[in-house]
Amino acid sequence: MSLSLPGRVVVFDYGEVISRTPHAARAALLEATGLDADTLFPVYQELRHDLDRGDLTVLEYWRAIAERTGRTWSVTEVHRLWALDFTGWFEVDPEVLALVEELHDGGTRLALLSNAGFDFGDPYRRSPMGSLFETVVVSAEEHVLKPDASIYHETCTRLGIEPSAMVFVDNRAENAAGADAVGAVGGALHLGRRTAPVARGARGRRLTGGTAHLLTPSRFLRGSARYHRGIVDDPPSSDHHMPAAHTVSCLTPRCAS
Template sequence: MTPSETFSRPFDAVLCDLDNVIRFYDMAPLAELERAAGLAEGTTATVGYAPETDLPLLLGKITKEEWVDSIASALSDRVPRMHARELGMALADAPFRADDMVVALLRQVREHMPLILVTNATLELERDLESMGLSDLADHVVSSARAGVAKPDRAIYEIAAERAGVAASRCLFVDDRLENVEAATTLGMTGVHYHEPADLQKLLDFLPDDCEVPLHRC
Protein backbone atom coordinates (compact mmCIF):
# COMPACT_ATOMS: atom_id res chain seq x y z
CA MET A 1 0.00 0.00 0.00
CA THR A 2 1.51 3.32 -1.07
CA PRO A 3 1.34 6.47 1.12
CA SER A 4 -1.27 7.99 -1.21
CA GLU A 5 -3.41 4.85 -1.01
CA THR A 6 -3.12 4.86 2.77
CA PHE A 7 -4.25 8.49 2.92
CA SER A 8 -7.22 7.95 0.62
CA ARG A 9 -8.65 4.80 2.15
CA PRO A 10 -11.79 5.39 4.24
CA PHE A 11 -10.76 3.27 7.23
CA ASP A 12 -7.64 1.62 8.67
CA ALA A 13 -9.07 -1.49 10.36
CA VAL A 14 -12.03 -3.82 9.95
CA LEU A 15 -13.95 -5.02 13.00
CA CYS A 16 -16.23 -7.88 11.99
CA ASP A 17 -18.96 -9.90 13.65
CA LEU A 18 -18.88 -13.70 13.39
CA ASP A 19 -22.38 -15.17 13.49
CA ASN A 20 -24.62 -14.47 10.48
CA VAL A 21 -21.73 -12.74 8.74
CA ILE A 22 -19.01 -15.40 8.66
CA ARG A 23 -20.62 -18.35 10.45
CA PHE A 24 -24.07 -19.72 9.67
CA TYR A 25 -26.00 -22.40 11.55
CA ASP A 26 -28.13 -25.20 10.11
CA MET A 27 -31.34 -25.21 12.13
CA ALA A 28 -33.09 -27.92 10.08
CA PRO A 29 -32.41 -30.76 12.59
CA LEU A 30 -33.77 -28.63 15.43
CA ALA A 31 -36.83 -27.64 13.41
CA GLU A 32 -37.59 -31.32 12.80
CA LEU A 33 -37.45 -32.03 16.53
CA GLU A 34 -39.72 -29.05 17.24
CA ARG A 35 -42.32 -30.29 14.78
CA ALA A 36 -42.21 -33.75 16.33
CA ALA A 37 -42.73 -32.19 19.76
CA GLY A 38 -45.66 -30.09 18.56
CA LEU A 39 -43.81 -26.79 18.86
CA ALA A 40 -43.66 -24.01 16.32
CA GLU A 41 -40.38 -23.81 14.43
CA GLY A 42 -38.05 -21.35 16.12
CA THR A 43 -39.53 -21.77 19.61
CA THR A 44 -36.32 -23.18 21.08
CA ALA A 45 -34.18 -20.41 19.63
CA THR A 46 -36.57 -17.76 20.93
CA VAL A 47 -36.22 -19.22 24.43
CA GLY A 48 -32.50 -19.91 24.18
CA TYR A 49 -31.53 -16.51 22.79
CA ALA A 50 -33.69 -14.47 25.15
CA PRO A 51 -31.35 -12.08 27.02
CA GLU A 52 -32.10 -13.52 30.43
CA THR A 53 -31.14 -17.00 29.17
CA ASP A 54 -28.40 -16.19 26.69
CA LEU A 55 -26.47 -13.29 28.23
CA PRO A 56 -24.92 -15.27 31.12
CA LEU A 57 -23.52 -17.72 28.54
CA LEU A 58 -22.17 -14.92 26.34
CA LEU A 59 -20.47 -13.28 29.34
CA GLY A 60 -18.75 -16.53 30.27
CA LYS A 61 -20.68 -16.85 33.53
CA ILE A 62 -22.26 -20.23 32.77
CA THR A 63 -21.29 -23.27 30.70
CA LYS A 64 -23.04 -24.55 27.62
CA GLU A 65 -24.47 -27.40 29.71
CA GLU A 66 -25.95 -24.91 32.17
CA TRP A 67 -27.40 -22.94 29.27
CA VAL A 68 -29.06 -26.11 27.94
CA ASP A 69 -30.50 -26.75 31.40
CA SER A 70 -32.01 -23.25 31.46
CA ILE A 71 -33.56 -23.79 28.03
CA ALA A 72 -34.98 -27.14 29.14
CA SER A 73 -36.47 -25.54 32.26
CA ALA A 74 -38.12 -22.81 30.19
CA LEU A 75 -39.61 -25.37 27.79
CA SER A 76 -40.65 -27.93 30.39
CA ASP A 77 -44.14 -26.46 30.72
CA ARG A 78 -44.73 -27.09 27.00
CA VAL A 79 -43.08 -30.46 26.41
CA PRO A 80 -41.86 -33.31 28.66
CA ARG A 81 -38.55 -32.56 30.37
CA MET A 82 -36.71 -35.21 28.35
CA HIS A 83 -37.83 -33.63 25.07
CA ALA A 84 -37.12 -30.14 26.40
CA ARG A 85 -33.50 -31.07 27.09
CA GLU A 86 -33.20 -32.74 23.68
CA LEU A 87 -34.36 -29.50 22.07
CA GLY A 88 -31.88 -27.48 24.11
CA MET A 89 -29.04 -29.78 23.09
CA ALA A 90 -30.07 -29.56 19.43
CA LEU A 91 -29.80 -25.78 19.62
CA ALA A 92 -26.48 -25.87 21.43
CA ASP A 93 -25.00 -28.40 19.00
CA ALA A 94 -26.51 -27.05 15.78
CA PRO A 95 -24.09 -27.70 12.90
CA PHE A 96 -22.44 -24.64 11.39
CA ARG A 97 -20.33 -23.61 8.43
CA ALA A 98 -18.29 -20.64 7.32
CA ASP A 99 -19.23 -18.58 4.28
CA ASP A 100 -16.24 -19.12 1.99
CA MET A 101 -16.92 -15.92 0.07
CA VAL A 102 -16.84 -13.73 3.16
CA VAL A 103 -13.77 -15.55 4.48
CA ALA A 104 -11.97 -14.86 1.19
CA LEU A 105 -12.89 -11.18 1.36
CA LEU A 106 -11.65 -10.88 4.92
CA ARG A 107 -8.40 -12.68 4.19
CA GLN A 108 -7.76 -10.14 1.45
CA VAL A 109 -8.58 -7.28 3.82
CA ARG A 110 -6.09 -8.56 6.38
CA GLU A 111 -3.28 -8.27 3.84
CA HIS A 112 -3.74 -4.49 3.97
CA MET A 113 -5.01 -3.62 7.45
CA PRO A 114 -5.83 -5.16 10.85
CA LEU A 115 -8.83 -7.46 11.01
CA ILE A 116 -10.50 -7.98 14.39
CA LEU A 117 -13.37 -10.37 15.07
CA VAL A 118 -15.81 -8.83 17.56
CA THR A 119 -18.38 -11.37 18.60
CA ASN A 120 -20.87 -12.21 21.32
CA ALA A 121 -19.69 -15.78 21.76
CA THR A 122 -19.22 -18.58 24.26
CA LEU A 123 -16.10 -19.94 25.89
CA GLU A 124 -16.01 -22.53 23.10
CA LEU A 125 -15.30 -19.93 20.42
CA GLU A 126 -11.65 -20.84 19.94
CA ARG A 127 -12.56 -24.48 19.35
CA ASP A 128 -15.29 -23.47 16.91
CA LEU A 129 -12.91 -21.28 14.89
CA GLU A 130 -10.40 -24.11 14.74
CA SER A 131 -13.06 -26.53 13.51
CA MET A 132 -13.82 -24.15 10.62
CA GLY A 133 -10.16 -23.64 9.81
CA LEU A 134 -10.40 -19.98 10.87
CA SER A 135 -8.04 -19.81 13.83
CA ASP A 136 -5.74 -17.61 11.75
CA LEU A 137 -8.40 -15.51 10.06
CA ALA A 138 -8.05 -12.38 12.21
CA ASP A 139 -5.26 -10.50 13.92
CA HIS A 140 -7.24 -10.59 17.16
CA VAL A 141 -10.53 -12.01 18.43
CA VAL A 142 -12.57 -10.02 20.95
CA SER A 143 -15.07 -12.45 22.45
CA SER A 144 -17.73 -11.34 24.90
CA ALA A 145 -17.18 -14.47 26.99
CA ARG A 146 -13.49 -13.61 27.41
CA ALA A 147 -13.88 -9.83 27.68
CA GLY A 148 -16.80 -10.02 30.12
CA VAL A 149 -18.78 -7.49 28.09
CA ALA A 150 -21.13 -7.98 25.14
CA LYS A 151 -22.30 -5.94 22.18
CA PRO A 152 -23.84 -3.39 22.09
CA ASP A 153 -21.94 -2.22 25.20
CA ARG A 154 -19.47 0.43 24.02
CA ALA A 155 -16.64 -1.17 26.01
CA ILE A 156 -16.32 -4.11 23.64
CA TYR A 157 -15.92 -1.76 20.66
CA GLU A 158 -13.26 0.20 22.52
CA ILE A 159 -11.39 -3.01 23.29
CA ALA A 160 -11.53 -4.00 19.62
CA ALA A 161 -10.27 -0.61 18.40
CA GLU A 162 -7.42 -0.78 20.90
CA ARG A 163 -6.49 -4.26 19.65
CA ALA A 164 -6.52 -2.91 16.09
CA GLY A 165 -4.23 -0.08 17.13
CA VAL A 166 -6.27 2.62 15.40
CA ALA A 167 -8.75 5.29 16.45
CA ALA A 168 -12.42 4.28 16.56
CA SER A 169 -13.12 6.84 13.85
CA ARG A 170 -10.82 4.88 11.50
CA CYS A 171 -12.57 1.54 12.04
CA LEU A 172 -15.14 -0.17 9.83
CA PHE A 173 -17.59 -2.23 11.89
CA VAL A 174 -19.63 -5.01 10.26
CA ASP A 175 -22.55 -6.77 12.00
CA ASP A 176 -25.89 -8.34 11.08
CA ARG A 177 -27.69 -6.73 14.03
CA LEU A 178 -28.67 -3.10 13.56
CA GLU A 179 -28.42 -2.21 17.25
CA ASN A 180 -24.79 -3.36 17.26
CA VAL A 181 -24.00 -1.26 14.20
CA GLU A 182 -25.69 1.80 15.69
CA ALA A 183 -23.65 1.42 18.88
CA ALA A 184 -20.45 1.38 16.81
CA THR A 185 -21.40 4.49 14.87
CA THR A 186 -21.98 6.44 18.08
CA LEU A 187 -18.25 5.94 18.71
CA GLY A 188 -17.43 7.37 15.29
CA MET A 189 -16.94 4.08 13.49
CA THR A 190 -18.15 3.46 9.96
CA GLY A 191 -20.99 0.96 10.32
CA VAL A 192 -22.24 -1.70 7.92
CA HIS A 193 -25.50 -3.50 8.59
CA TYR A 194 -24.62 -6.80 6.93
CA HIS A 195 -27.05 -8.74 4.73
CA GLU A 196 -24.87 -10.30 2.02
CA PRO A 197 -21.25 -10.39 0.78
CA ALA A 198 -21.92 -7.51 -1.62
CA ASP A 199 -22.29 -5.26 1.44
CA LEU A 200 -18.60 -5.87 2.11
CA GLN A 201 -17.38 -5.96 -1.46
CA LYS A 202 -18.65 -2.50 -2.36
CA LEU A 203 -16.75 -1.00 0.58
CA LEU A 204 -13.46 -2.53 -0.52
CA ASP A 205 -13.21 -0.88 -3.93
CA PHE A 206 -10.25 1.19 -2.74
CA LEU A 207 -8.12 -1.97 -2.36
CA PRO A 208 -5.80 -2.92 -5.25
CA ASP A 209 -7.46 -4.71 -8.15
CA ASP A 210 -5.74 -7.97 -7.27
CA CYS A 211 -7.73 -8.01 -4.02
CA GLU A 212 -11.09 -8.27 -5.72
CA VAL A 213 -13.05 -11.41 -4.81
CA PRO A 214 -15.74 -12.46 -7.32
CA LEU A 215 -19.24 -12.47 -5.87
CA HIS A 216 -19.99 -16.05 -6.78
CA ARG A 217 -19.14 -19.42 -5.32
CA CYS A 218 -17.01 -21.76 -7.37
Protein backbone atom coordinates in the same frame (compact mmCIF):
# COMPACT_ATOMS: atom_id res chain seq x y z
CA MET B 1 -4.54 -6.65 -7.17
CA SER B 2 -5.81 -7.97 -3.83
CA LEU B 3 -8.42 -6.01 -1.94
CA SER B 4 -6.86 -3.88 0.80
CA LEU B 5 -7.78 -0.92 2.99
CA PRO B 6 -4.53 0.84 3.92
CA GLY B 7 -4.48 2.32 7.39
CA ARG B 8 -7.70 0.60 8.41
CA VAL B 9 -8.49 -2.50 10.47
CA VAL B 10 -11.55 -4.47 9.37
CA VAL B 11 -13.38 -5.98 12.34
CA PHE B 12 -15.89 -8.69 11.45
CA ASP B 13 -18.79 -10.15 13.37
CA TYR B 14 -19.10 -13.91 12.84
CA GLY B 15 -22.68 -15.23 13.04
CA GLU B 16 -24.66 -14.64 9.84
CA VAL B 17 -21.86 -12.45 8.53
CA ILE B 18 -19.14 -15.03 7.94
CA SER B 19 -21.32 -17.99 8.91
CA ARG B 20 -24.56 -18.96 7.25
CA THR B 21 -27.89 -19.07 9.06
CA PRO B 22 -28.04 -22.61 10.54
CA HIS B 23 -31.45 -23.60 9.15
CA ALA B 24 -30.71 -27.35 9.15
CA ALA B 25 -29.42 -27.23 12.72
CA ARG B 26 -32.53 -25.41 13.88
CA ALA B 27 -34.76 -28.00 12.24
CA ALA B 28 -32.71 -30.75 13.90
CA LEU B 29 -33.12 -29.05 17.29
CA LEU B 30 -36.88 -28.98 16.92
CA GLU B 31 -36.91 -32.67 16.11
CA ALA B 32 -34.52 -33.57 18.95
CA THR B 33 -36.39 -31.54 21.60
CA GLY B 34 -39.90 -32.31 20.39
CA LEU B 35 -40.71 -28.62 20.72
CA ASP B 36 -42.22 -26.31 18.13
CA ALA B 37 -40.36 -23.24 16.94
CA ASP B 38 -42.65 -20.80 18.78
CA THR B 39 -41.89 -22.57 22.06
CA LEU B 40 -38.15 -23.22 21.69
CA PHE B 41 -36.61 -20.29 19.89
CA PRO B 42 -37.95 -17.34 21.92
CA VAL B 43 -36.47 -18.96 25.06
CA TYR B 44 -33.29 -19.92 23.17
CA GLN B 45 -32.87 -16.31 22.10
CA GLU B 46 -33.71 -14.74 25.46
CA LEU B 47 -31.28 -16.94 27.42
CA ARG B 48 -28.61 -16.64 24.74
CA HIS B 49 -27.70 -13.21 26.02
CA ASP B 50 -26.78 -14.71 29.40
CA LEU B 51 -24.74 -17.44 27.69
CA ASP B 52 -22.96 -14.97 25.43
CA ARG B 53 -22.25 -12.64 28.37
CA GLY B 54 -20.56 -15.52 30.18
CA ASP B 55 -23.19 -15.61 32.93
CA LEU B 56 -24.24 -19.19 32.07
CA THR B 57 -22.23 -22.26 31.15
CA VAL B 58 -23.38 -24.32 28.18
CA LEU B 59 -24.91 -26.92 30.52
CA GLU B 60 -26.67 -24.24 32.58
CA TYR B 61 -27.99 -22.62 29.40
CA TRP B 62 -29.60 -25.80 28.05
CA ARG B 63 -30.92 -26.80 31.48
CA ALA B 64 -32.53 -23.34 31.78
CA ILE B 65 -34.18 -23.88 28.40
CA ALA B 66 -35.44 -27.26 29.62
CA GLU B 67 -36.92 -25.71 32.75
CA ARG B 68 -38.64 -22.93 30.80
CA THR B 69 -40.12 -25.37 28.27
CA GLY B 70 -41.17 -28.13 30.65
CA ARG B 71 -38.45 -30.59 29.69
CA THR B 72 -35.83 -32.52 31.66
CA TRP B 73 -32.57 -33.32 29.86
CA SER B 74 -29.65 -35.39 31.07
CA VAL B 75 -26.06 -34.33 30.42
CA THR B 76 -26.00 -36.77 27.50
CA GLU B 77 -29.12 -35.22 26.02
CA VAL B 78 -27.82 -31.70 26.58
CA HIS B 79 -24.57 -32.61 24.84
CA ARG B 80 -26.52 -33.80 21.81
CA LEU B 81 -28.54 -30.58 21.66
CA TRP B 82 -25.43 -28.47 22.15
CA ALA B 83 -23.61 -30.32 19.36
CA LEU B 84 -26.49 -29.85 16.93
CA ASP B 85 -26.62 -26.14 17.68
CA PHE B 86 -22.86 -25.52 17.93
CA THR B 87 -21.80 -27.26 14.73
CA GLY B 88 -24.59 -25.56 12.79
CA TRP B 89 -22.84 -22.21 13.28
CA PHE B 90 -19.66 -23.41 11.57
CA GLU B 91 -20.98 -23.59 8.03
CA VAL B 92 -19.50 -20.44 6.53
CA ASP B 93 -20.51 -18.39 3.53
CA PRO B 94 -17.60 -19.15 1.18
CA GLU B 95 -17.93 -15.84 -0.67
CA VAL B 96 -17.63 -13.83 2.55
CA LEU B 97 -14.76 -15.91 3.91
CA ALA B 98 -13.00 -15.57 0.56
CA LEU B 99 -13.39 -11.79 0.93
CA VAL B 100 -11.86 -11.98 4.41
CA GLU B 101 -8.94 -13.97 2.99
CA GLU B 102 -8.49 -11.52 0.14
CA LEU B 103 -8.30 -8.64 2.60
CA HIS B 104 -5.75 -10.56 4.66
CA ASP B 105 -3.64 -11.42 1.63
CA GLY B 106 -3.75 -7.79 0.54
CA GLY B 107 -2.17 -6.71 3.82
CA THR B 108 -5.27 -5.41 5.62
CA ARG B 109 -5.31 -6.04 9.36
CA LEU B 110 -8.33 -8.06 10.47
CA ALA B 111 -10.07 -8.94 13.74
CA LEU B 112 -13.15 -10.86 14.85
CA LEU B 113 -15.62 -9.48 17.41
CA SER B 114 -18.42 -11.89 18.28
CA ASN B 115 -21.21 -12.15 20.82
CA ALA B 116 -20.69 -15.81 21.68
CA GLY B 117 -20.27 -18.21 24.58
CA PHE B 118 -17.03 -19.55 26.02
CA ASP B 119 -17.29 -22.63 23.78
CA PHE B 120 -16.70 -20.53 20.65
CA GLY B 121 -13.39 -18.94 21.62
CA ASP B 122 -10.95 -21.76 20.82
CA PRO B 123 -12.80 -22.92 17.67
CA TYR B 124 -12.70 -19.38 16.32
CA ARG B 125 -8.98 -19.05 17.05
CA ARG B 126 -7.84 -22.56 16.12
CA SER B 127 -9.88 -23.03 12.97
CA PRO B 128 -8.30 -22.36 9.55
CA MET B 129 -10.39 -19.17 9.47
CA GLY B 130 -8.78 -18.04 12.71
CA SER B 131 -5.39 -17.75 11.02
CA LEU B 132 -6.72 -14.70 9.15
CA PHE B 133 -7.45 -12.64 12.28
CA GLU B 134 -4.94 -10.68 14.33
CA THR B 135 -7.15 -10.94 17.41
CA VAL B 136 -10.45 -12.58 18.35
CA VAL B 137 -12.71 -10.92 20.92
CA VAL B 138 -15.46 -13.14 22.38
CA SER B 139 -18.14 -11.53 24.51
CA ALA B 140 -18.32 -14.29 27.14
CA GLU B 141 -14.60 -13.91 27.83
CA GLU B 142 -15.10 -10.18 28.38
CA HIS B 143 -18.40 -10.61 30.27
CA VAL B 144 -19.96 -7.90 28.12
CA LEU B 145 -22.03 -7.92 24.94
CA LYS B 146 -22.12 -5.75 21.86
CA PRO B 147 -23.45 -3.07 21.70
CA ASP B 148 -21.85 -2.07 25.03
CA ALA B 149 -19.17 0.52 24.32
CA SER B 150 -16.53 -1.28 26.37
CA ILE B 151 -16.26 -4.24 24.01
CA TYR B 152 -15.51 -1.98 21.04
CA HIS B 153 -12.90 -0.12 23.09
CA GLU B 154 -11.36 -3.43 24.19
CA THR B 155 -11.10 -4.52 20.57
CA CYS B 156 -9.41 -1.27 19.61
CA THR B 157 -7.04 -1.53 22.60
CA ARG B 158 -5.95 -5.01 21.59
CA LEU B 159 -5.35 -3.78 18.06
CA GLY B 160 -3.58 -0.61 19.20
CA ILE B 161 -5.91 1.64 17.20
CA GLU B 162 -8.45 4.40 17.69
CA PRO B 163 -12.06 3.69 16.62
CA SER B 164 -11.45 6.02 13.68
CA ALA B 165 -9.27 3.31 12.13
CA MET B 166 -11.94 0.62 12.32
CA VAL B 167 -14.14 -0.70 9.53
CA PHE B 168 -16.83 -2.57 11.45
CA VAL B 169 -18.85 -5.33 9.75
CA ASP B 170 -21.86 -6.65 11.65
CA ASN B 171 -25.36 -7.94 10.92
CA ARG B 172 -27.38 -6.26 13.64
CA ALA B 173 -28.57 -2.65 13.69
CA GLU B 174 -28.03 -2.25 17.44
CA ASN B 175 -24.41 -3.38 17.13
CA ALA B 176 -23.87 -0.82 14.38
CA ALA B 177 -25.36 1.80 16.67
CA GLY B 178 -23.00 0.70 19.46
CA ALA B 179 -20.04 1.17 17.16
CA ASP B 180 -21.49 4.51 16.11
CA ALA B 181 -21.53 5.61 19.75
CA VAL B 182 -17.76 5.14 20.10
CA GLY B 183 -16.98 6.92 16.84
CA ALA B 184 -17.44 4.14 14.30
CA VAL B 185 -20.06 5.94 12.23
CA GLY B 186 -20.94 5.67 8.56
CA GLY B 187 -22.51 3.43 5.95
CA ALA B 188 -24.40 0.39 7.26
CA LEU B 189 -25.79 -2.55 5.34
CA HIS B 190 -29.24 -3.61 6.49
CA LEU B 191 -29.68 -7.05 4.94
CA GLY B 192 -33.30 -8.10 4.74
CA ARG B 193 -34.06 -11.80 5.08
CA ARG B 194 -35.16 -12.14 1.46
CA THR B 195 -34.16 -8.80 0.00
CA ALA B 196 -30.97 -7.34 -1.35
CA PRO B 197 -28.80 -5.26 0.98
CA VAL B 198 -29.56 -1.55 1.13
CA ALA B 199 -27.06 1.09 2.14
CA ARG B 200 -28.18 2.90 5.27
CA GLY B 201 -26.65 4.95 8.01
CA ALA B 202 -26.00 3.48 11.43
CA ARG B 203 -29.30 4.96 12.65
CA GLY B 204 -31.25 3.52 9.72
CA ARG B 205 -31.12 6.61 7.49
CA ARG B 206 -30.81 5.91 3.78
CA LEU B 207 -27.54 7.27 2.50
CA THR B 208 -28.43 7.40 -1.16
CA GLY B 209 -31.49 9.60 -1.39
CA GLY B 210 -34.54 8.36 -3.25
CA THR B 211 -33.03 5.17 -4.67
CA ALA B 212 -30.68 3.27 -2.40
CA HIS B 213 -27.66 1.51 -3.86
CA LEU B 214 -27.71 -2.25 -3.35
CA LEU B 215 -24.52 -3.21 -1.53
CA THR B 216 -23.07 -6.55 -0.59
CA PRO B 217 -20.23 -6.67 1.96
CA SER B 218 -17.87 -7.19 -0.98
CA ARG B 219 -19.12 -4.15 -2.88
CA PHE B 220 -19.09 -2.04 0.27
CA LEU B 221 -15.50 -2.95 1.19
CA ARG B 222 -14.25 -2.74 -2.38
CA GLY B 223 -15.79 0.72 -2.67
CA SER B 224 -14.05 1.76 0.53
CA ALA B 225 -10.75 0.42 -0.78
CA ARG B 226 -11.12 2.36 -4.05
CA TYR B 227 -11.78 5.53 -2.05
CA HIS B 228 -8.65 5.04 0.08
CA ARG B 229 -6.53 4.49 -3.03
CA GLY B 230 -7.82 7.70 -4.60
CA ILE B 231 -9.47 5.86 -7.49
CA VAL B 232 -12.83 7.46 -6.66
CA ASP B 233 -13.54 10.74 -4.90
CA ASP B 234 -16.25 9.50 -2.53
CA PRO B 235 -16.71 6.52 -0.23
CA PRO B 236 -19.60 4.14 -1.01
CA SER B 237 -22.32 6.42 0.39
CA SER B 238 -23.80 9.82 -0.41
CA ASP B 239 -22.27 11.57 2.60
CA HIS B 240 -19.28 12.72 0.50
CA HIS B 241 -16.78 12.19 3.30
CA MET B 242 -14.93 9.30 4.83
CA PRO B 243 -16.54 8.70 8.22
CA ALA B 244 -14.56 7.70 11.28
CA ALA B 245 -15.27 4.07 10.45
CA HIS B 246 -17.84 2.10 8.53
CA THR B 247 -20.42 -0.09 10.21
CA VAL B 248 -22.33 -2.86 8.49
CA SER B 249 -25.46 -4.31 9.99
CA CYS B 250 -28.64 -6.10 8.98
CA LEU B 251 -32.17 -6.74 10.11
CA THR B 252 -32.04 -10.55 9.86
CA PRO B 253 -33.27 -12.07 13.17
CA ARG B 254 -30.69 -14.40 14.65
CA CYS B 255 -29.71 -16.04 17.93
CA ALA B 256 -25.95 -15.50 18.00
CA SER B 257 -23.71 -12.73 16.83
